[in-house]
Amino acid sequence: MSAVLQVHDLDVHHGQLRAVSGLDLELDAGGKVAVIGANGAGKTTLLRCLAGALPASSGRVLLDGEDVTELPAHRRVRRGVALVPEGRRLFPSLTVEENLLTGRNAGRSGSWDLAAVYELFDWMPERRRQPSGSLSGGQQQAVAIGRALMTNPRVLMLDELSLGLAPVVVRRIYETLPRIVAEGCAVLLVEQDVSQAMAVADHVHCLLEGRTTLAGPPSQLDRAAVEAAYFGLAEA
Amino acid sequence: MDVVNALAQGLLLGGLYALFACGLSVVFGVMRIVNLAHGDLAIVAAFCAFVTLSATSLPLWLVAVVTVPVFSVVGYLTQRLLLQRSLQSGPLATLLVTFGLSVVIQNLLLELFSADTRTLDAGSFATSALEVGDVSLSYVGITGLVLAVGSIVAIQLFLSRTSSGRIMRATSDDPQTAALVGADARRVYGIASAIAFATVAMAGIVMAIRSSFDPSLGPAQLLFAFEAVVIGGLGSLWGTLLGGLALGVVQSLVAVADPSSSVLAGHLLFLLVLAFRPQGLVPARAS
Amino acid sequence: MSAGVPAVSRSGRSTRPTSVVGAVLLLVLVALPFLVYEDVTSSLVSLFVLIVIASMWNLLAGFGGLVSVGQQAFIGVGAYTVVALADAGVPPYLGVLMAAVTAAALALPTSFLAFRLRGDYFAVGTWVIAEVYRLVLVKIDSLGGPSGRSLTGMNDVDATMRAAFTYWLALGVAVVSVATCFWLLRGRIGLALTAVRDDEVAARASGVDVTRAKRVMYLVSAAGCGAAGGVLVVDALSVQPNAIFSVQWSASMIFIVVIGGIGYLEGPIVGAIVYFLLQQVLADAGSWYLVLLGCVAILVATRLPRGLWGTVHDRWGLSLFPVDYRVTRAPAAEPCPAVRT
Numbered sequence: 086m087s088a089v090l091q092v093h094d095l096d097v098h099h100g101q102l103r104a105v106s107g108l109d110l111e112l113d114a115g116g117k118v119a120v121i122g123a124n125g126a127g128k129t130t131l132l133r134c135l136a137g138a139l140p141a142s143s144g145r146v147l148l149d150g151e152d153v154t155e156l157p158a159h160r161r162v163r164r165g166v167a168l169v170p171e172g173r174r175l176f177p178s179l180t181v182e183e184n185l186l187t188g189r190n191a192g193r194s195g196s197w198d199l200a201a202v203y204e205l206f207d208w209m210p211e212r213r214r215q216p217s218g219s220l221s222g223g224q225q226q227a228v229a230i231g232r233a234l235m236t237n238p239r240v241l242m243l244d245e246l247s248l249g250l251a252p253v254v255v256r257r258i259y260e261t262l263p264r265i266v267a268e269g270c271a272v273l274l275v276e277q278d279v280s281q282a283m284a285v286a287d288h289v290h291c292l293l294e295g296r297t298t299l300a301g302p303p304s305q306l307d308r309a310a311v312e313a314a315y316f317g318l319a320e321a
Numbered sequence: 322m323d324v325v326n327a328l329a330q331g332l333l334l335g336g337l338y339a340l341f342a343c344g345l346s347v348v349f350g351v352m353r354i355v356n357l358a359h360g361d362l363a364i365v366a367a368f369c370a371f372v373t374l375s376a377t378s379l380p381l382w383l384v385a386v387v388t389v390p391v392f393s394v395v396g397y398l399t400q401r402l403l404l405q406r407s408l409q410s411g412p413l414a415t416l417l418v419t420f421g422l423s424v425v426i427q428n429l430l431l432e433l434f435s436a437d438t439r440t441l442d443a444g445s446f447a448t449s450a451l452e453v454g455d456v457s458l459s460y461v462g463i464t465g466l467v468l469a470v471g472s473i474v475a476i477q478l479f480l481s482r483t484s485s486g487r488i489m490r491a492t493s494d495d496p497q498t499a500a501l502v503g504a505d506a507r508r509v510y511g512i513a514s515a516i517a518f519a520t521v522a523m524a525g526i527v528m529a530i531r532s533s534f535d536p537s538l539g540p541a542q543l544l545f546a547f548e549a550v551v552i553g554g555l556g557s558l559w560g561t562l563l564g565g566l567a568l569g570v571v572q573s574l575v576a577v578a579d580p581s582s583s584v585l586a587g588h589l590l591f592l593l594v595l596a597f598r599p600q601g602l603v604p605a606r607a608s
Numbered sequence: 609m610s611a612g613v614p615a616v617s618r619s620g621r622s623t624r625p626t627s628v629v630g631a632v633l634l635l636v637l638v639a640l641p642f643l644v645y646e647d648v649t650s651s652l653v654s655l656f657v658l659i660v661i662a663s664m665w666n667l668l669a670g671f672g673g674l675v676s677v678g679q680q681a682f683i684g685v686g687a688y689t690v691v692a693l694a695d696a697g698v699p700p701y702l703g704v705l706m707a708a709v710t711a712a713a714l715a716l717p718t719s720f721l722a723f724r725l726r727g728d729y730f731a732v733g734t735w736v737i738a739e740v741y742r743l744v745l746v747k748i749d750s751l752g753g754p755s756g757r758s759l760t761g762m763n764d765v766d767a768t769m770r771a772a773f774t775y776w777l778a779l780g781v782a783v784v785s786v787a788t789c790f791w792l793l794r795g796r797i798g799l800a801l802t803a804v805r806d807d808e809v810a811a812r813a814s815g816v817d818v819t820r821a822k823r824v825m826y827l828v829s830a831a832g833c834g835a836a837g838g839v840l841v842v843d844a845l846s847v848q849p850n851a852i853f854s855v856q857w858s859a860s861m862i863f864i865v866v867i868g869g870i871g872y873l874e875g876p877i878v879g880a881i882v883y884f885l886l887q888q889v890l891a892d893a894g895s896w897y898l899v900l901l902g903c904v905a906i907l908v909a910t911r912l913p914r915g916l917w918g919t920v921h922d923r924w925g926l927s928l929f930p931v932d933y934r935v936t937r938a939p940a941a942e943p944c945p946a947v948r949t
């Protein structure tokens with residue numbers, strides 16, 4: 086398989102602070118990569134940078150082999166990189182359906198449209214006229230995913246889907262992932278829950294203080310090594 | 322009936338204020354800034370129409386119909402080329418830039434046209450009126466009110482029904498997330514600015530037909546527009562309409578008793594609202 | 609976080625020489641009426657007024673984050689206070705002091721209204737309030753109504769003496785204003801506002817009474833503008849409401865501070881001198897002068913947001929009035945990401 090997204094030696098700063106350093110990553114079409122790491126490890130910073138919302142200080146981001154490092158967020162989503170941001174960030178003055186429709190602004194055609202999203206989340210049509218703030222946390226997360234899908238991305242990035250949600254709700258949301266991947270889109274997800282990530286992804290990437298401490302397919306990683314890499318307990 | 326007449330005239334005047342204010346309201350809603358040159362732009366529009374009218378033999382309505390879209394283009398460009406830059410340099414910069422713009426415009430007009438007062442000659446349209454009982458409603462005044470209501474309806478429809486309007490609301494909520502769905506904030510702000518310039522140009526031309534104008538009148542129009550927005554409630558276009566009407570009615574009613582106090586009364590209404598109902602008459606939908 | 613140990617210092621490189629040069633300059637300025645012709649000192653009066661009002665605006669906007677377009681309210685109030693008190697027999701020079709007090713006293717209730725508005729809305733709101741002051745004052749017939757009034761109680765003073773006294777008064781007000789800004793910003797309020805400027809949310813959370821600090825700034829700034837208004841009326845011997853309450857004063861303050869450098873005590877002084885010189889050079893250019901000035905302000909605001917002084921300061925670390933705590937952080941040897949818990 087060919088890589089959709091390639092990241093080479095990426096550095097991202099918040100002011101003086103280097104939140105991501107020397108990061109390399111590859112994502113194949115149809116692949117599912119999970120980035121794990123403790124709070125403050127730099128996961129959100131990484132995804133926001135890949136989405137174009139934060140500038141890279143150095144390094145390169147390639148999409149289908151093309152350098153997109155300098156593209157701002159609104160142009161990157163038009164090339165097929167979508168981010169479901171941490172904390173969902175729905176537009177509060179828009180209804181559910183309007184939130185979804187904003188995804189069309191990316192101007193990409195594909196299999197995801199309102200009908201497809203409504204089929205994926207069957208409760209949504211009933212609520213489409215409601216203000217997005219009136220939904221529960223899990224429902225909001227689903228709308229945020231739907232909104233990103235509406236851009237028909239090549240790469241879908243999901244930042245801490247499970248944040249603040251009950252386990253059942255989280256499970257139901259993760260159950261939709263295979264459908265999404267089946268449509269041919271690669272998924273890069275950030276998760277704090279290690280076992281969740283290991284169960285879903287076909288490749289795990291562990292971050293500690295902005296650096297990769299461990300990477301590989303879940304089947305080849307043993308529990309203790311992951312824990313050490315996650316918390317930075319011993320040298321990995 | 323003096324009072325009934327004053328009330329009617331106040332509503333017409335208030336319509337004009339609302340027309341001045343709706344652009345201010347849109348721009349603040351989307352970008353959280355006030356263009357301090359807003360009022361001066363209306364005067365520029367009036368002078369543009371004045372010059373075109375005296376240089377050509379075109380009818381006034383045609384001049385107006387041309388001026389408004391030209392202004393919206395100028396608005397888009399002003400945003401992209403001048404204000405966008407200052408938006409990025411922090412909250413102070415836009416105020417300073419628009420204030421500088423206001424001073425530049427006023428003094429440029431002063432040099433070009435002197436301080437003499439002028440009127441836009443609209444022939445019989447300017448002087449004829451609709452007689453309703455004892456009350457006479459000037460066609461110009463009615464035009465102002467109709468344009469205000471029409472503009473607000475149009476802007477509301479644009480915001481709620483079109484995809485550009487939707488993205489404008491999204492950008493107003495959260496510009497960073499809007500960028501993640503492909504919204505180019507610069508373009509959105511340009512469109513908001515175009516709307517503001519177009520409506521204020523209409524207001525300027527209507528005002529110039531109603532009464533005489535000179536280069537120094539811009540700031541007063543800015544203040545009335547601003548008061549209409551605050552009285553009505555930030556973030557609500559219908560509130561802005563109501564605020565404009567309230568301002569016009571109060572000014573007009575007080576003028577019956579003491580013409581020299583009418584502007585002061587309007588300002589006091591604004592201060593009263595600020596003191597006792599800071600959310601305005603029509604508070605924006607709580608999110 | 610283990611960045612290099614930060615060193616906090618206050619004195620800039622040029623602080624000490626400043627005091628010496630400053631003292632000499634002040635002596636020369638005080639002695640000036642004995643040294644030069646009256647037209648020099650009388651034009652310096654307007655320079656001093658510019659320095660006062662610009663310093664006050666800088667205090668408000670540059671440190672308090674309150675961008676006002678309505679400080680002319682207090683210039684007008686100050687001027688009218690002097691006129692009214694002179695009618696009651698108070699000597700106008702003393703009246704200037706009372707002008708400052710009156711302006712501050714009126715600024716207190718005003719602040720409660722104005723502070724309901726934030727950001728750009730505060731700016732326009734203060735402008736409306738200034739208009740209200742003007743429209744109310746012109747209703748008072750004894751103060752001359754819309755056509756204004758002349759100042760009484762100055763006829764028995766010899767013209768030369770009057771010019772000298774007015775000059776010293778203006779100089780005194782300017783020195784006190786700049787010194788007050790300096791003193792305020794070195795104190796707790798300055799610290800509070802610096803904290804707010806850096807991070808308002810964090811400052812509020814850590815117990816800084818932001819609103820109170822801002823209100824103090826607002827009152828002090830009103831007092832300074834009131835005194836400036838007093839000086840203007842003592843200098844001109846008459847007051848005209850539309851002129852004294854003109855938004856043009858705000859334009860002057862803003863342009864001076866923006867060009868000089870907002871947020872630096874030196875900014876308004878540098879800006880006022882530039883503004884004053886331009887005014888002298890372009891005296892015959894009429895309104896073109898303001899067109900030019902507006903364009904310069906727009907350019908500076910977008911291209912040189914730290915103004916003339918800020919640019920000098922950034923490049924050479926020059927500072928005449930050391931008020932900001934400068935934290936010099938030794939560069940960290942190793943990147944050291946903080947771990948959030």
Ligand SMILES: Nc1ncnc2c1ncn2[C@@H]1O[C@H](COP(=O)(O)OP(=O)(O)O)[C@@H](O)[C@H]1O
Pocket residue numbers: 099100102104122123124125126127128129130131945946947948
């Ligand atoms: N906007 C910001 N400004 C400054 N520092 C930030 C900002 N966002 C995150 N950081 C810092 O960057 C580091 C990485 O944060 P983040 O990417 O949010 O981590 P994660 O998502 O893994 O919890 C943390 O030390 C955090 O404090």
Ligand SMILES: [Mg+2]
Pocket residue numbers: 125128129130171245
């Ligand atoms: Mg995170």
